[in-house]
Amino acid sequence: MQFTKGHGAANDFVILADPDGQLALTPSLVASLCDRHRGIGADGVLRVVRTAKHPEAVGRAADAEWFMDYWNADGSIAEMCGNGVRVFARYLAVSGLAEGASFPILTRAGLVRATIDGDTIAVDMPAPRLGAAGAATIVPLTFPGTAVDVGNPHLVSVLPDGVDLDSLDLTRSPGFDPALFPAGVNVEFVTPLPPLDGFDLHVRMRVYERGSGETLACGSGALAVAAVALHDAALDAGTVAVELLGGRLAATRTDAGWTLAGPAVLVATGEIDVSALSTID
Numbered sequence: 001m002q003f004t005k006g007h008g009a010a011n012d013f014v015i016l017a018d019p020d021g022q023l024a025l026t027p028s029l030v031a032s033l034c035d036r037h038r039g040i041g042a043d044g045v046l047r048v049v050r051t052a053k054h055p056e057a058v059g060r061a062a063d064a065e066w067f068m069d070y071w072n073a074d075g076s077i078a079e080m081c082g083n084g085v086r087v088f089a090r091y092l093a094v095s096g097l098a099e100g101a102s103f104p105i106l107t108r109a110g111l112v113r114a115t116i117d118g119d120t121i122a123v124d125m126p127a128p129r130l131g132a133a134g135a136a137t138i139v140p141l142t143f144p145g146t147a148v149d150v151g152n153p154h155l156v157s158v159l160p161d162g163v164d165l166d167s168l169d170l171t172r173s174p175g176f177d178p179a180l181f182p183a184g185v186n187v188e189f190v191t192p193l194p195p196l197d198g199f200d201l202h203v204r205m206r207v208y209e210r211g212s213g214e215t216l217a218c219g220s221g222a223l224a225v226a227a228v229a230l231h232d233a234a235l236d237a238g239t240v241a242v243e244l245l246g247g248r249l250a251a252t253r254t255d256a257g258w259t260l261a262g263p264a265v266l267v268a269t270g271e272i273d274v275s276a277l278s279t280i281d
Ligand SMILES: N[C@@H](CCC[C@H](N)C(=O)O)C(=O)O
Pocket: 011, 044, 072, 077, 078, 079, 080, 081, 082, 083, 084, 152, 153, 186, 209, 210, 211, 212, 215, 217, 218, 219, 220, 221
């Protein structure tokens, strides 16, 4: 099986070109591909499939030629991946599957438009919707947070003064209320940073992703964090610089909507022997 490897701010993906939707992708195959010791290793898989050829997307071919079929590292499917869609856009551009510097991509969370500007790829994202108050528990502490829907679910917790972001143990999922997040949730912890030229707000975050564990960056998470930061600062527009373990993402709100921007790069192509993978089914 041919693959491409890419990442956005070190949130990394195996990209599988499957234009006609013929690949029998299963949760265990995805998990095996993403295994960092026995497979290629990645936070998720991006299957590149024609909108007209994917059962979840068929009928939307007039909106976009390509559908991002996103899978988490554990083989679960998610609605949106902000870094994934930026890397997906890079793949379409480099492989010649999309022309020009700006083109639409269909995701499970709806249609987005990617715009390429050198090393940076920006995507207009679904508007984050702030929801109920929640809480994230890292025993023995419980941190208050806010539910945010970016097409996929997030719980954003701004850490109280005195709690060191680096001290949090994110080797396992923080606890959360399953009644509030019946389909699971991505959990972001945030601390403010000093002002940064060119940005309205500046924050640092770590994330525990549903289905992938702690990752070095999460684009939809950065957007969720920016939505909470702008709300808390009583700003209805602005750009938030979000520092993650893997680099910086910029999340912008204007009257026209929300944009996520940052690096997206392809680093390798190769071939994997699927029969050698330790798949379960
Ligand atoms: N890393 C992604 C988010 C991927 C999906 C997420 N783990 C979920 O299950 O919702 C991003 O950059 O947004």
